[in-house]
Amino acid sequence: MSNTSNDQYYVPHLARWPIVGSIGMTLTAVGAATFMNSETATTPVLMYLGFAVIIFMVFGWFAEVIKESENNVYNAQVDTSFRMGMVWFIFSEVMFFACFFGALWYVRNMSVPWLGGEGTGLFTNSELWAGYEGVWPTNGPGDIGGKFELIDPYHLPLVNTILLMASSITLTIAHHALVDGARKKVIGWLIATVVLGAAFLFFQVEEYIEAYQHLDLTLRSGIYGSTFFMLTGFHGMHVTLGAIMLTVITIRMIRGHFKPESHFGFEAVAWYWHFVDVVWLGLFIFVYII
Amino acid sequence: MSHAAVATHDHDHDHKPKGFVKRWLMTTNHKDIGTLYLIFALTMFIFGGALAMIIRLELFQPGLQFVQPDFFNQLTTMHALIMVFGAVMPAFVGFANWMIPIMIGAPDMALPRMNNWSFWILPFAFTMLASTFFMDGGAPAAGWTLYPPLVLQGGQNLAYAVFAIHMLGISSIMGAINVIATIMNMRAPNMGYLKMPLFVWTWLITAFLLIAVMPVFAGAVTMLLTDHYFGTSFFNAAGGGDPVLFQHIFWFFGHPEVYIMILPSFGIFSEIIPTFARKPLFGYVSMVYASAAIAFLSFIVWAHHMFSVGMPFGGELYFMYATMLISIPTGVKVFNWVSTMWKGAMTFETPMLWAIAFVILFTIGGFSGLMMAIAPVDFQYHDTYFIVAHFHYVLVSGSVFAIIAGVYYWIPKWTGNMYSERLGKIHFWWSAISINVLFFPQHFLGLAGMPRRIPDYSTQFAEFNMWSSIGGFAFGLAQIFFIIIVIRTIKGKGTTKATDRVWEGAKGLEWFIPSPAPHHTFQDGEAVKDEQLAHVSTH
Amino acid sequence: MNKTIKSCKLSREGFLFTIFSLLFFSSAHAEYGLNLTKGVTEFSNEVYGLHMIVFWICLVIAVLVFGAMIYSMIMHRKSRGVTAAQFSHSTKAEIIWTVIPIIILIVVAFPSTEALINMESPTDPDGERITMDMTIKVTGYQWKWKYDYLDEGISFLSTLSSESNIARQLGSGINPEDVDNYLLDVDNPLVIPVDTNIRILLTADDVIHSWWVPAFGWKRDAIPGFVNEAWTNVKKVGTYRGQCAELCGKDHGFMPIVVIVKSKEDYANWVNDQKGQQVVAEIKNNSEWTQNDLINKGKEVYNSQCALCHQASGQGMPPAFPALDGSVIVNGSIDEQIKTVVFGKEGTAMESFGGKLSESDIAAAITYTRNAWSNTAKDAVQPQDVKRIKNS
Numbered sequence A: 001m002s003n004t005s006n007d008q009y010y011v012p013h014l015a016r017w018p019i020v021g022s023i024g025m026t027l028t029a030v031g032a033a034t035f036m037n038s039e040t041a042t043t044p045v046l047m048y049l050g051f052a053v054i055i056f057m058v059f060g061w062f063a064e065v066i067k068e069s070e071n072n073v074y075n076a077q078v079d080t081s082f083r084m085g086m087v088w089f090i091f092s093e094v095m096f097f098a099c100f101f102g103a104l105w106y107v108r109n110m111s112v113p114w115l116g117g118e119g120t121g122l123f124t125n126s127e128l129w130a131g132y133e134g135v136w137p138t139n140g141p142g143d144i145g146g147k148f149e150l151i152d153p154y155h156l157p158l159v160n161t162i163l164l165m166a167s168s169i170t171l172t173i174a175h176h177a178l179v180d181g182a183r184k185k186v187i188g189w190l191i192a193t194v195v196l197g198a199a200f201l202f203f204q205v206e207e208y209i210e211a212y213q214h215l216d217l218t219l220r221s222g223i224y225g226s227t228f229f230m231l232t233g234f235h236g237m238h239v240t241l242g243a244i245m246l247t248v249i250t251i252r253m254i255r256g257h258f259k260p261e262s263h264f265g266f267e268a269v270a271w272y273w274h275f276v277d278v279v280w281l282g283l284f285i286f287v288y289i290i
Numbered sequence B: 001m002s003h004a005a006v007a008t009h010d011h012d013h014d015h016k017p018k019g020f021v022k023r024w025l026m027t028t029n030h031k032d033i034g035t036l037y038l039i040f041a042l043t044m045f046i047f048g049g050a051l052a053m054i055i056r057l058e059l060f061q062p063g064l065q066f067v068q069p070d071f072f073n074q075l076t077t078m079h080a081l082i083m084v085f086g087a088v089m090p091a092f093v094g095f096a097n098w099m100i101p102i103m104i105g106a107p108d109m110a111l112p113r114m115n116n117w118s119f120w121i122l123p124f125a126f127t128m129l130a131s132t133f134f135m136d137g138g139a140p141a142a143g144w145t146l147y148p149p150l151v152l153q154g155g156q157n158l159a160y161a162v163f164a165i166h167m168l169g170i171s172s173i174m175g176a177i178n179v180i181a182t183i184m185n186m187r188a189p190n191m192g193y194l195k196m197p198l199f200v201w202t203w204l205i206t207a208f209l210l211i212a213v214m215p216v217f218a219g220a221v222t223m224l225l226t227d228h229y230f231g232t233s234f235f236n237a238a239g240g241g242d243p244v245l246f247q248h249i250f251w252f253f254g255h256p257e258v259y260i261m262i263l264p265s266f267g268i269f270s271e272i273i274p275t276f277a278r279k280p281l282f283g284y285v286s287m288v289y290a291s292a293a294i295a296f297l298s299f300i301v302w303a304h305h306m307f308s309v310g311m312p313f314g315g316e317l318y319f320m321y322a323t324m325l326i327s328i329p330t331g332v333k334v335f336n337w338v339s340t341m342w343k344g345a346m347t348f349e350t351p352m353l354w355a356i357a358f359v360i361l362f363t364i365g366g367f368s369g370l371m372m373a374i375a376p377v378d379f380q381y382h383d384t385y386f387i388v389a390h391f392h393y394v395l396v397s398g399s400v401f402a403i404i405a406g407v408y409y410w411i412p413k414w415t416g417n418m419y420s421e422r423l424g425k426i427h428f429w430w431s432a433i434s435i436n437v438l439f440f441p442q443h444f445l446g447l448a449g450m451p452r453r454i455p456d457y458s459t460q461f462a463e464f465n466m467w468s469s470i471g472g473f474a475f476g477l478a479q480i481f482f483i484i485i486v487i488r489t490i491k492g493k494g495t496t497k498a499t500d501r502v503w504e505g506a507k508g509l510e511w512f513i514p515s516p517a518p519h520h521t522f523q524d525g526e527a528v529k530d531e532q533l534a535h536v537s538t539h
Numbered sequence C: 001m002n003k004t005i006k007s008c009k010l011s012r013e014g015f016l017f018t019i020f021s022l023l024f025f026s027s028a029h030a031e032y033g034l035n036l037t038k039g040v041t042e043f044s045n046e047v048y049g050l051h052m053i054v055f056w057i058c059l060v061i062a063v064l065v066f067g068a069m070i071y072s073m074i075m076h077r078k079s080r081g082v083t084a085a086q087f088s089h090s091t092k093a094e095i096i097w098t099v100i101p102i103i104i105l106i107v108v109a110f111p112s113t114e115a116l117i118n119m120e121s122p123t124d125p126d127g128e129r130i131t132m133d134m135t136i137k138v139t140g141y142q143w144k145w146k147y148d149y150l151d152e153g154i155s156f157l158s159t160l161s162s163e164s165n166i167a168r169q170l171g172s173g174i175n176p177e178d179v180d181n182y183l184l185d186v187d188n189p190l191v192i193p194v195d196t197n198i199r200i201l202l203t204a205d206d207v208i209h210s211w212w213v214p215a216f217g218w219k220r221d222a223i224p225g226f227v228n229e230a231w232t233n234v235k236k237v238g239t240y241r242g243q244c245a246e247l248c249g250k251d252h253g254f255m256p257i258v259v260i261v262k263s264k265e266d267y268a269n270w271v272n273d274q275k276g277q278q279v280v281a282e283i284k285n286n287s288e289w290t291q292n293d294l295i296n297k298g299k300e301v302y303n304s305q306c307a308l309c310h311q312a313s314g315q316g317m318p319p320a321f322p323a324l325d326g327s328v329i330v331n332g333s334i335d336e337q338i339k340t341v342v343f344g345k346e347g348t349a350m351e352s353f354g355g356k357l358s359e360s361d362i363a364a365a366i367t368y369t370r371n372a373w374s375n376t377a378k379d380a381v382q383p384q385d386v387k388r389i390k391n392s
Ligand code: HEA
Pocket: B145, B258, B259, B261, B262, B304, B305, B306, B323, B324, B326, B327, B328, B330, B331, B332, B334, B335, B362, B363, B364, B365, B366, B367, B368, B369, B370, B372, B373, B374, B378, B381, B382, B383, B387, B390, B391, B394, B395, B398, B399, C057, C058, C061, C065, C101, C102, C104, C105
């Protein structure tokens, strides 16, 4: 690897990891699908194997990129490509969540009122669901999943909101510290961020346990349960992923990676974390409060 | 690890990795990845086409002769899924990979390793999808639109199909991110946005569409999955959901999706027509704006696929008006192509023949689209063969023709060999005639009342179905011919060596590099010169 | 430069191409059943008119655009020695061909909006919303229709006629040409009066279906859990046929719709008849049948209701649909079989027929299966047996 290469756009010669990733993905998918279809299987072994392969791939791939990065193979233009990649990836995630928020909007403003007899739903209600009121929250005229209670937004969810907001702030402090070259400070604030993220996840799990065990609110609780758990569930998965990524960059900080003027890996994780944060705000308002 | 772009300084341009695995499985080279995409797309085209041939065989005459109704539905569903996601989309990504870096003077795609991954997800995903044919209950059979609750009745296939779609989505999104990063970040100095070839422009816009809608599709099928396996109620009225919700989400993806399949095709023809008219593309800037307008409108018209679901009146009106609007920017494109030909000095090599047929046949397809946009009339057309005729006119004589024309246009650059013009012309005439025998009668069938997705029909529809099937077989055979031509060209049999410029009227960077294009073309920092470009938009 | 490419061939090719596309276009409006039906309602006529307007507009634009293109292909060929002009834009031209289509679309939008209003919120000449004279509820099942006359209390199922149903089986050996109204005939058609505003409520039991009679000029989806509203007023006595128009599974192609439109008097008679028949059915349900009568009636019921899945031959289509010929249940306890048919089997395609068929029909069908093919039960099931199980 020539050191003069920095003025050239770096084009790697071989990509070992993608094919490993594809195999991992396929194992995961086939494993999950056979498991879901099976009446007897109790552990999706193949799926776990697939996860393992994917994790192996991610570490291998990133290790390669990090090595290259630390060896100054990338010039500013490569950095821009990476940034664009991350920005548009996050945009795709925004659209993924938009899909579920859209579904929530639709059921609340269209289908549930129709079932309750509003507007064009007059005959729907009188012919099929006489007596159904169509008020949110609901598990539908068929009372799918049985009676359930709601989670009080001003307890755990509010705490969680504060935790995530705080974590965004600590992360931003860490970022500023990085730009100022105060490495110790960066590491401290990063650890704080990870802890806040982990606390969020802990409370989220608490909340799910509460919902399942005491409130009878489950994924099967009609449309309310469906939208509630899908939205918060996917968000939770993203927080988990984000927390792992934060941990990784914390470790990289400790190992001496990143420079005040170039630290794309750090920034990418920060963007992602802010994105996750904003999604939570949407959830807090549209799922819990309204 | 040696450095590719640097290597071009001192080594010859043509050093490829040795060994099959390194060359193809681990490649980061945009040309090799483009080739992989194109080969994969052709394979899937044959697969999807073979399913279509069974469909046409069963529909050759009334009565069931060959397949059970349920299998017929599997054929229809898989035919569409494979053609759309396996043939047309990957083919266009193949073109993007091959041509975009060459057209904008970039050393490669912006994110070469991810580029490899985008491709190598596809064979796995499609193997998984195709394997459902051999499962209990067979392949998905609820149509490519996957409407619940029907799709939830399928056997085991649902989970496999949903995961396959997730994988396709990941692949498409990564591919699109790569295209955007390449175009926005990798243009050679002096390659301003308004100097980019139109193919690059249309792909940039397509990539935005992909990133915006593939995740939505992924979300929609995820809800199918949880409704089926985990007891959620998104599409179940008893739980407060609504089957029509799926249709809204699906078409929010699905309508932009059809423009994802046509915009790159517009781009390809906007390269071909000026070349053979020997005249600059008419209205370059308005072509760019029109593409953007089409893309924008595509997000706000989706429910024209759902006029008969019983939307509120206001919704029907709105979606009718919005859909009609798309004719305006599309019309601008058609008029601009015709004006490009006007007062040119035209020659009619094979790519140009396809382009001319495209302008005519796509416009016919567009017109039937406009007729369907009129909501009260669509109550009649909806879910009949009129629709089938419409979308094959835009998809086959729109997208597939573009792919074929693009192959003829650029294959000399790819292989260094000129295809046989005589065979190419035979292929063209054979296809252009048979495709009309195949799909034109379907308009009449639809108007006369034949629903789509039926394995058997009443006897009054017999004659046109027979014609359609005959046309179908003929069109299928013509494509065998195409495969032969392509293979002969790659092997250099019965062909001549291609010059660098290949076409007399060709302009644009790709014609200033040798044929075949060397493994590594540009190094960065090399400024392009205005006189090399097709469009130097100065008003 | 590539010299192998000659360009003089086009005049002939271009010519052929022109002829070819024109040929197709001109046949698009020829008379014989190629075009949209004019139909028998006001709405369908409006729709037909709109269809033709847009079609002619498209045709004119097509002639202009393709004409210009073909002219240029003939006149501006390199082989004629022309040199290419180099102009690349003209703001004037571009404005013209943006504005003219916009105007055309606005012109088309007016009648389209009007037609939509007539469909969705119809008014009479005085601008009053028209009132509906009667209401029929249509329910889609896999794969039959159920019609409920909400005002008359009449209710029945409508299934593909057994003649078509037998002929349409894979390898039946029957030529569809020999079957009257192949695939477009049902056992119990919907009967409605002429010149009457009929509200039609649509819903479905299992998956989405779509109710479509082309001659009425509209189709509307029948969605499980929701009720869609549509209306019609047929102006002409006659028999009109249509089909389910939303993919609804295996037999989507085999759930036709037949509507008989009668004069108001005939319709009134028919209603009386139906009510009479309901009384008869009640009597039949309460009386003892001979085995022979049961078998004869049962064969009819079986072929229209059960043969869809279990096949006329009783062989079914294993593994999805079990054979009844030789089935343990069919040769075993009567009660067990009645339960299967009356309540269906949860989670399978075997639906519950208790609410769809009369007790005598169920008894007959079961008796038939127990005596048909190689089955050995050879006994008779009475309507009362069915009633007993139903109420148990
Ligand atoms: C490449 C794919 C492609 C393209 C480009 C289009 C283009 C268009 N489509 Fe099509 N469409 C499909 C693929 C495509 N479609 C598919 C796959 C389906 C069926 C899906 C399924 O159900 O399985 C479908 C279905 C479909 C429907 C639903 C029908 C139904 O199910 O009931 C409608 C309804 O409005 C529609 C409309 C249009 C319109 C208005 C355009 C416009 O973009 C066309 C614009 C072009 C022109 C109009 C011609 C050129 C213009 C001029 C020369 C200018 C002057 C003209 C005038 C002002 C009149 N399409």
